[in-house]
Amino acid sequence: MTEALTLAEAPGPRGHWFWGSIQERRHQPLQLFLRAHQEYGDLVRLRMGPTISLVSVASPELVKHVLVDHPDVYGKPPRLFAPAAPLLGNGLISSDGDFWKRQRRLMQPAFHRERLAGLTHLMVDSTQRMLARWRARPSSSEPLDIAAEMMRLTLGIVGRALFSTDVSGTADRVGQALGAALEGTNHRMLSLGLRAPDFLPTARNRAYRDAISILDTVVYDIIARRRAGETHGDDLLSMLMAAQDADTGERMTDQQLRDETMTLFLAGHETTANGLAWMWHLLSHHPEVEARARAEVESALQGRPPTVEDLPRLRYLTQLFEETMRLYPPAWIVGRMAKKEDVLGGVRIPASPRVIIVTSPYVVHRNPRVWPDPERFDPDRFSPERSAERPRLAYLPFGGGQRLCIGNNFALMEAPLITAAVLQHFRLRAVAGHVPEPEPSITLRPKNGLPMLVEPLQARA
Template structure:
């Protein structure tokens, strides 16, 4: 048996003698990880200055070891959780241990497919409202920012799904506060501690604090009115309020409800919107895929709005979304910290806050050993036959293991319904000369938005 190598012996780029690869990580992270794995294999070490090392893994087998087989060894880094805590509190994203298990157990029934089926009508209804607004535009020659449009749409859907409340209006302070809070959280995550402390009244800190105050007041008010019986709804909030721990009989406190609904608010809004934006970009670049998708919609729906019962017959639309998630996974990187020493891919991983194990779905999804011609957009990769041939963790846009995203079924139901509704009424085209580039922040979004030409298929009646 081969003895494990030390971390210092792990393969990886040398980088700058002092800074290592920190500048590349800051300015070109996707290319840094792709190039490193292409040159050095499925496990690479990247130095981030003199003290920090990233250990990046890019094979389904190593991903399984970290995310699935050893959840008690690899936990989320405290620095990551501290950055997100002001916004999501102690919700599913940031909690750990027994408390996380209890909350997950309480929330899981609300996300069973049968429960989510009752929400599909509001997904379609919100989309139809957006399309009517598009139809009423005075000129189709003016581009629309599809990234912003998808953000607005998914915010409307998740607001109605969570609270039976539409929070998406442009005059509504919630949408603006959410955008500021997300930007502030992103800045915290990427600043590596080099930022003004919270108590310093910088313009960024004040804006972040005001945004959190707005969101808290809205969410707590919704919870209070629901508890008082002033509002009703067969929504996720009602399910969470009714949820009872099977062992203790406990229900969630108002603070727990706030933290969990805020987590779901963000996860069900930002990530899905980015994936949908990338999907429209890819469809515009591949008219043969769009034509096949449109044909599936026409033959399945014959002009009527899509329903939950149609989803099994809109299989190609689902494959398009799955292939989009392969090429542009919104959660493009996961970070873990070893709580105790481990051996990973023949390399000893110390239990140290200075060694962070990362998995980038963006890179795993481009592993040529698993994905032939990885940069090619090919929704048929996700046909049942071809999917059965692949390792299960070759595709992980929703994470893996016990911390698999609780809303994965929500997104996989929402996307085909939105896609079908749009294709029935519009054709989306790229703006000539506009370069679309990914921006890897907390999520992978199109840099500077995604202007597109939105052409009605039929003249307004």
């Protein structure tokens, strides 16, 4: 039996003699991970300075070992999520262990497909409001930032689904505060500790604290009024408040409700919005795919607004969104830490907070052994026949294993319904000369937005 390699013997780029690959990780992480795996194989070690190592895995088999086969060994690394604590608290994204299991068990019923189906009318209604706003523009010759439009749309949907309240308006302080909090959290997570300490009253620190304070005030007020019976709603908040531990009878505290609400705000709008923005970009450059998608919409809907009952007839739209998330997975990197020593891909992994196991769906989704011609945009990769041939962990836009994103069904209902409604009335075209660049922040967003021309179909007589 082959002796396992030590971590120091694991393959990977040498990088700078002292800093390793830390500068590339900060400035060009997608290229760093892709290049490292192309050169060194499915498992690579990347040094981040003199003491931190990233062990990146890019094959379905190694991903399965970490996320599915050994969830008791590989947990959430506190180092990665500490910068996001002011915003996310101890919500589902950042919590771990028995507390995470309890919270997941309490929240799961609120995300059953039958319950989510009752929220789909909000998705369509919010989209129709956006389309009405687009029609009211004085001219369609001026580009719109589609990344911002999708963000505003999905924020409105998740606000109504959570609280029965639309928070998407540009003048609304919740929408503004959430944007500032996300920007601040992104800066904190990417700074790798090289930032001003929280106690210093820098402009960035003050803006971040102010945004968190506004969000806390608003959310706690909504919770208090709901508990007092002053407001009512058939929404996710009411389901979370009613959730009761089967063993202890306990319900979530206000703090837990606040943390899970913030987590759902982030996961429920930022990721889907970025996926939709990239989808419109890809459609504008693949007219044959757009024509097929539009034909499916016309055949399935016959001119009426989409409903949840139409989703089985909008299968190609779902494949379109799935292929977009293969090329541009919103959650582009996943981190774990070994709680006890393990052997992974022939390398001995120590139980140390200084060794982070990472999986980048962006890289896994480009593994040529699983995805032939991986850079080609082809929604037919997700036909039922071709999907059945692939290893399960070859595709993980929502993560994998027991920590599969709780909102995956919400997104897979929301995206086709939004797409169908837009395709019925508009054509989105790329702005000549603009080449969007992926920005790997908390999510994989188009850097500096995504300007596109939004053209009403009736104008094409």
